[in-house]
Amino acid sequence: MAGLTQAEVQQFHDLGYVMKPDVFLPLDLQPLRDELSDVVDREARRLFAVGKLTRLYADEPFERRVACVFREAEDIYRTIMGKGGGGHKGKEMFGVIRHRKLLDCIESLIGPEIVGSSVYRVRPKIPAMLHGVVPWHQDSGYFMPHCDGSTIVTCWLPLVDATEDNGCLQVMAGAHRRGVARHYSGGYAGYLEIPEEDLPEGRVVTAPVPLGGVLFMTNLTPHRSTENRTDTVRWSIDLRYQSADLPNNVDQLPETFDPNAAETEIACYPPEGDFVIQSPSHPEREVRGWEMFQEIRRRYERTSVPFPLRRWKPMSERAGNRP
């Protein structure tokens, strides 16, 4: 049967997450692994050419090469993450974003009219890297407050087996029912963070995901990313989808962003471009080609949209931190 089962949908609503192990065949994800290997190869060659790297590490596998390069030249991490974090926008990335098997699961959760939220990330989680550990947060902490009550589905999928040892995610089961917790900006490694005392009540669940599996979470599910204690890289991508009924910036241009527009006209995450990924009612609006997808993302890279993430105070102003 395509999509999530009724029991999986129920768990998503009851606990705020569900892990489905067999959404993809490992073969389905190989083209993206290859595309990312090419990115690493190009960057290694560039760093080598400018004298920042002593070797190309060309014989190292996907799970290790970026870590080898990073030890000598940390720039490679930023290159892969790209501007604002969501840089990689290749053909195979888009292939995963609009993969039939994944969209069937999303449809089970939010219905058939689906907008792909451009807030997606590719994460090579390099062993012992500071930014690899992400503290407790809810994705809504990053979004506009007028979207707090709406469902935006995060699909977290690893490109290798994600285990407790290499730093899979932990979720706070059941805590998504308690609204948006207080976050602080400038938390651990500069991320938005819910400090311990503000964590909503819930059960901490460690969520390993095998290659081919997907962890589905709500935007209100507190989650964190634990340390990678292995010597290999925990590659993953996190994608987000919402119903076309929610505010989005499809067909808007970043240059014309108006912070004073009605809330219905302001996307849940204004700095990046949303795109229609599936629309049975208006199939002509669907973005089907990766070139168009890339163009939408480029537009938002070229023009920064001022973004009031400022609903949170800086960590330095947290009561316990005051001098």
Ligand SMILES: O=C(O)CCC(=O)C(=O)O
């Ligand atoms: O992949 C990770 O390590 C962190 C992911 C995360 O926090 C997110 O997708 O919101």
